[in-house]
Amino acid sequence: MTTIGLIGSGHIGSAIARLAVAAGHEVVLSNSRGPETLADLVAELGPNARAATAQEAAAAGEIVVVTVPFTAYRQVPVEPLRGKVVTDTNNYYHERDGHIPELDDESTTVSELLQEHLPESHVVKAFNNINFAHIPPLARPTGSPDRSALPIAGDDTAAKGQVTVLLDSLGFDVVDAGPLAEGWRFQRDTPAYGMVYVTPGTTYPDWTAEPAPAAVVEDALAAATRSRDV
Numbered sequence: 001m002t003t004i005g006l007i008g009s010g011h012i013g014s015a016i017a018r019l020a021v022a023a024g025h026e027v028v029l030s031n032s033r034g035p036e037t038l039a040d041l042v043a044e045l046g047p048n049a050r051a052a053t054a055q056e057a058a059a060a061g062e063i064v065v066v067t068v069p070f071t072a073y074r075q076v077p078v079e080p081l082r083g084k085v086v087t088d089t090n091n092y093y094h095e096r097d098g099h100i101p102e103l104d105d106e107s108t109t110v111s112e113l114l115q116e117h118l119p120e121s122h123v124v125k126a127f128n129n130i131n132f133a134h135i136p137p138l139a140r141p142t143g144s145p146d147r148s149a150l151p152i153a154g155d156d157t158a159a160k161g162q163v164t165v166l167l168d169s170l171g172f173d174v175v176d177a178g179p180l181a182e183g184w185r186f187q188r189d190t191p192a193y194g195m196v197y198v199t200p201g202t203t204y205p206d207w208t209a210e211p212a213p214a215a216v217v218e219d220a221l222a223a224a225t226r227s228r229d230v
């Protein structure tokens with residue numbers, strides 16, 4: 001059993017928390033408004049879940065998932081995350097988040113910015129490329145023939161190993177896309193982003209989940225392009 005701290009308990013945070021509790025992990029949830037606002041989710045999740053402040057969730061988690069709106073990433077507590085594995089689900093949409101020049105010119109990536117903010121943590125990008133609604137229906141036991149894979153990226157091999165074990169316990173295989181700087185390969189508007197897990201012919205909001213095994217995700221990562229390389 002692992003204690004997973006969640007900084008952010010919205011669409012993605014709660015989907016991860018549900019899988020984590022189902023897998024026998026403990027979760028410590030947090031949000032911006034305070035633990036009392038998470039009472040319903042804690043009640044739903046049962047005795048392996050509790051709510052806390054973001055500071056406390058960061059301190060309690062053996063692995064901590066940062067899943068807040070991108071604009072809030074600098075509010076993620078630094079001190080309690082020193083030395084820890086931090087999983088980053090965040091995405092940048094300039095239409096929603098405002099323009100960030102170093103992301104617009106592709107000189108860095110979302111998760112590298114979080115790594116800069118948390119210099120003594122081990123950031124692993126994961127869970128950013130799948131819609132929250134497709135996480136529960138695609139989770140499968142280890143070895144299932146129709147199991148889906150999620151890409152990860154990170155600079156620390158041991159941290160990626162821990163995240164791989166965690167994702168396996170939650171119901172997913174993993175494809176290692178390389179160091180954090182390769183995280184662009186599954187950022188917004190790339191082939192590995194979102195649509196690999198969608199049944200062809202179905203569209204939002206009625207889209208349904210389609211398993212994407214590791215080979216499909218590997219091909220999608222390899223097919224990614226970005227304008228700075230063109």
Ligand SMILES: NC(=O)c1ccc[n+]([C@@H]2O[C@H](COP(=O)([O-])OP(=O)(O)OC[C@H]3O[C@@H](n4cnc5c(N)ncnc54)[C@H](OP(=O)(O)O)[C@@H]3O)[C@@H](O)[C@H]2O)c1
Nearest residue numbers: 008009010011012031032033067068075090091128131132
């Ligand atoms: N939705 C998706 O399908 C999806 C898929 C992949 C990746 N993502 C990315 O994952 C991230 C989270 O997305 P989401 O859809 O889960 O967002 P969401 O539903 O809006 O949830 C965001 C959560 O972050 C919390 N939060 C905001 N500011 C915070 C702070 N300073 N400290 C602690 N918690 C804070 C919010 O708490 P309050 O409600 O109390 O403010 C809320 O619990 C985004 O970067 C998004 O782009 C989303």
